[in-house]
Amino acid sequence: MNTQTTILLIGLLLILISIFSSYRKTQKNKNLQTLNPNELIPGPIVHEQLTNEQIEKIKKIQSTFSDVYPISLEDSITNFKRDRNPDNEIRIWFNMMQAYEKFLSKNLEITLEKKSEVFKLILSRSMMDENKVRSQTECKILTENEMNEIFEYYTFESKPIITAKE
Numbered sequence: 001m002n003t004q005t006t007i008l009l010i011g012l013l014l015i016l017i018s019i020f021s022s023y024r025k026t027q028k029n030k031n032l033q034t035l036n037p038n039e040l041i042p043g044p045i046v047h048e049q050l051t052n053e054q055i056e057k058i059k060k061i062q063s064t065f066s067d068v069y070p071i072s073l074e075d076s077i078t079n080f081k082r083d084r085n086p087d088n089e090i091r092i093w094f095n096m097m098q099a100y101e102k103f104l105s106k107n108l109e110i111t112l113e114k115k116s117e118v119f120k121l122i123l124s125r126s127m128m129d130e131n132k133v134r135s136q137t138e139c140k141i142l143t144e145n146e147m148n149e150i151f152e153y154y155t156f157e158s159k160p161i162i163t164a165k166e
Helices: 003-030 052-065 073-082 086-105 112-127 130-136 144-153
Strands: none
Touching (some): 052 073
């Protein structure tokens, strides 16, 4: 086989790989649906009561994030009651809170806009691995070094998002 034929075959192979890759992405995207968040129905209450220790931790979590995640304490408690494993969910949010507080403690003059970006980054990290967060998150305020610092502070493995089918 001569060089020209080899180059032609490699080019053809690359075109076929590209077409196949595009086809696979198209097939994956066919299953995606856009949902209106206002039409989502919260899951049922799984735990009628939470322990005093759980409530105290939820109070601290809610208080810490109140300026960037304005949800009432009652709603926060209700949301944790909906979790199958509230202790695990509280651990995740507590770790998020600790990472958030640690970053803020080193950045005393921080705007609400920057706090919001820190929260969104940590929240995303709680659901995805670091590489995926980096590829899907565009930070307008946080620097690369600050993002690295925040990722160092969040020590839990990501918790995959559970879809309705699961």
